Amino acid sequence: MKEKKGSFSGSIGFVLAAAGSAVGVGNIWRFPYLCAKDGGGLFLLIYLVLVLTFGFVLLTTDVAIGRKTKKNALNAFAAICPKWKFLGYLTFLVPVLIMTYYSVIGGWITKYFVEYLVSGDNVPAQDGYFTSFITSKAAPIVFMLLFLALTAAVVYGGVEKGIEKVSSFIMPVLVVLIVAIAIFSLTLxxxxxxxxxxxxxxGLAIYLLPDFHGLTVKRFLEILLDAMSQLFFSLSVSMGIMVTYGSYVKDDVDLNKTTSQIEIFDTGVAFLAGMMILPAVYVFLGKEGMASGPSLIFISLPKVFSAMRGAGRIVAIAFFLMMGFAALTSCVSVMETLVANCMEVFHQTRKKMCGLIGVYSLVTAVLICLGYNVLYFELPLPNGSTGQLLDVMDYISNSFLMPFISLLTSILIGWVIGPDWIVGEVEKNGECFTREKLYRFMIKYVVPVVMLILFLTSTGLWNRIA
Incomplete structure (x- = not known):
């Protein structure tokens, strides 16, 4: 028997849930190290421009598609144009891939939180701690299971009683923790x-002031691509999540207002995350530590907490609790997208689909964990980097599929069915679409071109063409 489709109770519930999906590990982990790597304030400025243009267009498109069709990503594009049904399958594939590893990263965060909570010293600051943990055969799986079980429990609770209720509690707490730690960092x-x-x-000055030293056209394009990649990672666009959440939005909700609130919330948290992390890293590890890349959270920051001495453990507990909250709300949105799509396709209850997706997530996450020991390998990727199993899944979903899906979506909306389709949904209740002219121009002319370049660059094809 088909289960009745859930919905958010109102605009606040939708904004908090959508912001919870958008505000994840990408904001708090990826944004700061990219900012440190790409010229501080220069990256901030470029990213802000992209959020107000590309982010606004892609987010509005996904949410409007979901609400107008009242379908999840797998069927929404078929409802718009039957010939474009394949785009729904591509979109569905993104959370399928992300779900394989997101709970693994959530398990890493859980491990650090528990370690700081129960240990009286700064064990995670020891050299080799992170590598020793992720390469062990049992520990990563145990902590991944804890995180995955919590994620499944929230999704099992449904839209209003599960996702919305948890997001309404977690998001305010997360913001308070980020602000408190950021203020503390500035006093160090x-x-x-x-x-x-x-x-x-x-450290704050280095974070905020643009660094134009050595800036060339090639370097500017690299920063632009990093910022655009972060945009996908941060706003949860082009992966079916916002289409799914949009399908739960009631018709009387002002989409123009709520999408703007999600933009502000997501970008604000990313900015605060940089202000929270980078000044503290600068104080104890210098400018070199600020640009430590992906190792920033799990290797560099524990050394910072250790250098804080007495206050370090308390700050570390608060930090990894906040990271855990951010990871949980994002992982919930990924799993909900899979469950909701499967409920629609197989006409089964949430309970059964939670069980099915839970088993899939468990099996694939175990394989990802084993990718650092039993199944370890290093595979060269088209973008010039090398990676293990987790990196391969991340590359396919974030660097390959997301820009490709955005390219196709912009062509579908901009040229096949026309922007009026989206504009009409946003203005459904007589609301003013404040950035309508920008939306029409971007979706038809700018987004397709930039997404094509981004796709070609991320796949390594651009270098061959150029």
Whole structure:
């Protein structure tokens, strides 16, 4: 028997749930290290422009498609245009791939939180701690199971009683924790190896002030691509999540207003995450530590917490609790997308589909965990990097499928059915679509071109063409 489709109770519930999906590991982990790597304030400026243009267009498109069709990603595109049904399958494939590894990362965060909670010292700051943990055969699987079980429990509760209720509690707490840690970071100071005193405010200046040193056209394009990649990662667009959440939005909700609120919430948290992490890293590890890349959270920050001495453990507990909340709301949105689509396709209850997707997530996540020991390999990727099993899944979903899906979606909306289809949905209740002209121009002319370049670059084809 087909289960009745759930819905958010109102605009606040939708905004908090959508923001919870958008505000994830990407904001708090990826955004700061990209910002440090790509010229501080220069990256911030470029990213802000992209959020107000590309982010706004892609987010509005996904949410409007979901609400107008009242279908999840797998069937929504077929409802728009039957010949474009394949786009729904491509979109569905993204969360299928992301779900294989997101709970693994959630397990890493859970491990650090538990370690700081029960240990009286700074064990995670020891050299080799992270590598030793992820390469062990049992521990990563155990903590992944804990995180996955919590994710499944929230999704099992449904839209209003599960996702909305949890997001309404978690998101305010997450923001309070981020603000508190950010303020604390700005008060820090320490003497460097050269005898000079480094302060949190100096670190903030490095974070905020644009660095144009050595900037070339090629370097600018690299920063632009990093910022666009972060946009996908952050706003949860082009992966079916916002289409699914949009299908739960009631017709009387003002889409123009709510999508703007999601943009502000997501970008604000990313900005605060940088202000929370980078000044503290600068104080204790210098500018080199700020640009430590993907190892920032699990290797560099524990050393920062250790250098804080007495307050370090408390800050670490608060930090990884906040990281856990961010990872949970994002993982919930990925799993909900899979469950909701399967409920629609197989006409089964939420309970059965939660069980099915739960088993899939468990099996694939175990394989990802084993990718650091039993199944370890290094595979060269088209973008010039090399990676293990987790990196391969991340590359296919984020660097290959997302820009490709955005390219196809912009062609479908901009040229096949026309922007009026989306504009009419946004203005459904007489609301003013404040950025209508920008939307029409972007979806037809700018998004297709930029997404094509991004896709060709991320797949390595651009270098061959150029």
């Amino acid at each position: 100071s320490a003497e460097g190896e050269d005898g000079t005193v480094r302060t949190g405010m100096q």
